[in-house]
Amino acid sequence: MHPRLGGSRAFAVNRVETLAAFVHATDARDIPDDLRQKIRVHLVDTIAAGVAGSTSPEALRTREAGQGSLRGRVMAHGVAAHVLELDDTGGCDHSGVAVVPAVVGLLDAQSETTLDEAVTAVALGYEVARRVQFYLGGYPKLNARGWHSTPVCGPIGSAAAGAKLLGLDAAGIADAMGIASSMMAGTWSFKTGGGDNKSLHGGLAAASGAESAWLAKHGVQGTRDIFEDVWGGLGQVYAAGEPDAEALTADLGNRWVAYDASIKAFPSCASSHRMIQLAERRLVAEQLDLDSISRIVITLSPLVADMCGETRMSRLETFRQRQLSIPYGIALTLTQGSMTFDGLFAQPSAETTLAALLEKTEVVVDESILSAHGEGTVSVHSGSRVEAFTTDSVADPRCNITSIEQVLDKAEGMLRSVAMEERFEPLLQLANAPGTALAAPFFARI
Numbered sequence: 001m002h003p004r005l006g007g008s009r010a011f012a013v014n015r016v017e018t019l020a021a022f023v024h025a026t027d028a029r030d031i032p033d034d035l036r037q038k039i040r041v042h043l044v045d046t047i048a049a050g051v052a053g054s055t056s057p058e059a060l061r062t063r064e065a066g067q068g069s070l071r072g073r074v075m076a077h078g079v080a081a082h083v084l085e086l087d088d089t090g091g092c093d094h095s096g097v098a099v100v101p102a103v104v105g106l107l108d109a110q111s112e113t114t115l116d117e118a119v120t121a122v123a124l125g126y127e128v129a130r131r132v133q134f135y136l137g138g139y140p141k142l143n144a145r146g147w148h149s150t151p152v153c154g155p156i157g158s159a160a161a162g163a164k165l166l167g168l169d170a171a172g173i174a175d176a177m178g179i180a181s182s183m184m185a186g187t188w189s190f191k192t193g194g195g196d197n198k199s200l201h202g203g204l205a206a207a208s209g210a211e212s213a214w215l216a217k218h219g220v221q222g223t224r225d226i227f228e229d230v231w232g233g234l235g236q237v238y239a240a241g242e243p244d245a246e247a248l249t250a251d252l253g254n255r256w257v258a259y260d261a262s263i264k265a266f267p268s269c270a271s272s273h274r275m276i277q278l279a280e281r282r283l284v285a286e287q288l289d290l291d292s293i294s295r296i297v298i299t300l301s302p303l304v305a306d307m308c309g310e311t312r313m314s315r316l317e318t319f320r321q322r323q324l325s326i327p328y329g330i331a332l333t334l335t336q337g338s339m340t341f342d343g344l345f346a347q348p349s350a351e352t353t354l355a356a357l358l359e360k361t362e363v364v365v366d367e368s369i370l371s372a373h374g375e376g377t378v379s380v381h382s383g384s385r386v387e388a389f390t391t392d393s394v395a396d397p398r399c400n401i402t403s404i405e406q407v408l409d410k411a412e413g414m415l416r417s418v419a420m421e422e423r424f425e426p427l428l429q430l431a432n433a434p435g436t437a438l439a440a441p442f443f444a445r446i
Contacts, residue, residue, distance in 0.1 A: 048411030082202030097202030098154030129157020151186030158209020178222020
């Protein structure tokens with residue numbers, strides 16, 4: 001039992017109320033020091049990704065459409081943070097774009113908040129969002145059913161974080177999460193149908209949570225049976241009647257699943273990162289003669305092949321489509337040494353080389369690979385020579401960025417790439433002043 005739950009236990013009669021009691025009872029002292037530091041890193045990283053993405057067409061359109069409302073402001077922040085695929089992963093799945101914009105947006109309603117209080121709210125939002133994903137079967141199962149887990153699980157996590165920031169009691173936090181359950185949605189149809197849906201998913205998750213917390217603050221009541229085995233319960237709707245009920249509340253406050261979140265190293269789907277790192281560290285190091293390559297064979301799990309296995313240049317015309325293609329990421333890395341944001345907008349001469357490599361690339365599905373993390377092999381055929389490289393030979397880059405210093409380096413590079421270097425100083429202040437008092441005008445400068 002959480003050490004500070006105390007009298008809240010009598011309130012906890014079902015699962016959403018158990019989570020709400022935990023969120024209400026927890027303060028900064030209850031969160032491990034290294035997790036609070038980690039969440040600070042994610043806070044800075046998500047805000048930096050939002051600044052870098054704020055001038056994108058998707059973010060500008062969303063901001064114009066939502067001017068003047070809490071939901072509109074938060075949605076614009078979430079879209080901006082998600083649009084470049086540089087935001088974090090390994091949570092609900094993208095917990096940063098769901099939780100951080102909700103917390104930042106609701107600071108308008110607070111006279112003053114300390115960074116410790118904001119970090120606590122964000123950490124609890126990450127924890128709830130991740131546990132909701134586990135409850136619904138985890139990323140692979142949700143994905144296999146066509147659900148994008150960020151806008152499905154994110155609203156409840158961001159609602160919990162927003163309600164915590166607003167100082168609601170356990171009943172109010174439960175109301176916020178219950179309200180948010182009516183705003184859960186988002187499928188992978190953008191993979192074939194295009195549109196701005198993928199970018200919107202981050203904004204919708206954040207805005208729905210912030211709005212739910214705000215409604216609960218003003219007395220709107222939310223359903224309490226969202227995690228119960230009833231007709232219309234989330235486990236029936238999203239988990240095909242097979243939710244993992246224990247994962248939702250087991251060992252609260254002792255086993256923190258918020259640790260699972262990780263910072264991205266490349267501007268692409270996290271499932272592509274291990275393959276891109278393999279290309280960067282092994283294939284590029286081999287100094288391969290690109291003209292001599294006759295065939296590239298990439299072996300992936302069924303899930304990752306479906307998500308990120310596109311080899312046809314005609315299907316890789318947009319920035320988003322290229323970010324979701326492992327073959328494109330490998331081809332780009334072979335031609336320029338790494339996968340960078342700028343490289344996704346290749347010049348015509350580079351396009352010719354990329355297209356030629358993609359024509360030689362084949363994706364093979366290996367049913368024995370069950371992970372969604374991009375494990376597999378790359379075999380390069382050059383004349384009579386065949387070299388096979390496996391992701392077992394490289395570290396997982398999702399875990400490489402762990403410190404404030406590393407994320408500031410990433411942030412500085414992101415801001416430089418969009419000519420927004422002047423926005424770096426406030427981020428530096430946020431990163432280096434853990435005890436500072438925050439107010440909305442502080443974030444308006446970022």
